[in-house]
Amino acid sequence: VPKSNQPALSGFLNRLLLRSSLSAEEQDAILGLRSHAVQARSRQDLVQPGRTVSHACFVADGMVGRFDAMRGGERQITALHLPGDMCDLQSVLCPTAGWGLMAIGTSTVLHIPHADLLNLVMRYPAIALAFWRDTIADASVLSKWVGNVGRKDARAGLAHLFCEIAVRMEQAGLGTLKNFRLNATQEQLSEALGISAVHINRTLQALRAENLLIFRSRQVQIPDWNALALVGDFDPTYMLIDRHKEAAPSAGFSRSAPPSRGPASARQ
Amino acid sequence: VPKSNQPALSGFLNRLLLRSSLSAEEQDAILGLRSHAVQARSRQDLVQPGRTVSHACFVADGMVGRFDAMRGGERQITALHLPGDMCDLQSVLCPTAGWGLMAIGTSTVLHIPHADLLNLVMRYPAIALAFWRDTIADASVLSKWVGNVGRKDARAGLAHLFCEIAVRMEQAGLGTLKNFRLNATQEQLSEALGISAVHINRTLQALRAENLLIFRSRQVQIPDWNALALVGDFDPTYMLIDRHKEAAPSAGFSRSAPPSRGPASARQ
DNA sequence: CGAGGGCTTGAGGTCTATCAAACAGAGTGG
């Protein structure tokens, strides 16, 4: 039975507020979304590739991976979602996606009806913009992911991946840059980087030997953050954090929307 | 001097209409956008990574690549944009992106002021949704790109890349599935797939020997489309073409936006 | 016709995959 789940959704609101401004009413509307909690064990599929869904998945606890599946069954993880992330906000407008979603470690996911999200989008244009902006941030991370997988060797790629996770873990309030818990197996890391699990293991050992990264019994330690960021060629700019709230005023726009320069007069 | 450029922009409108419905007024508003044409030679940078821009780039002619640059200068192309594509619609809301844009072959690009696009977005909520949906389609392609680069060998990756380009070329009205012109060098293909140019050359020769793909003097021939799609594990679903127009009604929503089930009553 | 960019080819080296087996740790049941 769908019900309200304010405490968990406040994480989503926080994520949106990182990049967008929303009025009190709009914030309340988001916190008031109905949801339906679902538990998932590690490796369990939440959404199978190509399936049409009528709800979005919000990560309340644990971690969720978005993946692309090959014909042979191998998977390439294309994004990781931490608590506070809406994995497939995209599905609101495009309910049939090509990707799938799987749990990384035991996770709790809230299903949120598309109908309700659409309702929000239609009532509050500022929320529509905030959602769009969230999709943009997601795409920016994805874009970097391509570079990470395509042009870096295992050492640099792994370093970059851990840097990204560290930053987002800290943002989500789940640890510090240098110390956090990560419920992912080496095999799942290998699916994220597109290399074999065996090679992940050897690369982790190499990074460990250099005292750059320690990943043992689900706990991550980064003794020298700057050194690891250097190895991974990591620059957090691409995460689009807290920098564009003023660039495109979404708050207050629902009041009047004064046209500065009418496009009509410029035609022809 | 910015001026109207209707004939070129109609390509953009067509692309939007592939996935969204827009009223006559909204369509006119898009066609009436002011723009400023810019010529670019092959390899020339249109937007450097990390730079803040105040205009979006629309491809009027040629091809544009989005790329992620590594510290050493190597590039990973993360997306290709054909005529009719707005390369960085994202920049309207997030003007400082982490990626760059470069010309693939001689190209003509229209610069469109963010101010005007924002204006459209604020006046016409349906356009905002159409833009969001366009960003989603872009992200879906990007997601597939990760799998292509991460989990496929050179043969399959190259086959998939050519399949994708073929479909989009046909959509853009620039050729057929089996025959089109491609102004990209082997080196640029190598930057797209994250492998060396030499290896691209050898892989092209292998595909040529199998009579799967012929790429000579900028002309592409695909004698047996299905065979190539099989080699590349290509399934066009991910391109989100013409399938979701009815799923999320954006047309007509600006008229009334009747709330089906008020989220307010569901709270608590 | 010359110059230059792009393509092609060869040889050797590196990174990463694959396979197989041993090992470790957490949870289970007797």
Add this chain to the structure above:
DNA sequence: CCACTCTGTTTGATAGACCTCAAGCCCTCG
């Protein structure tokens, strides 16, 4: 409390894909 099982990690050896460097070739354009 001790096997026992299961998943995940570690290790070794071998094979394959791909890279790098370097040189020669070809086409196109001025």
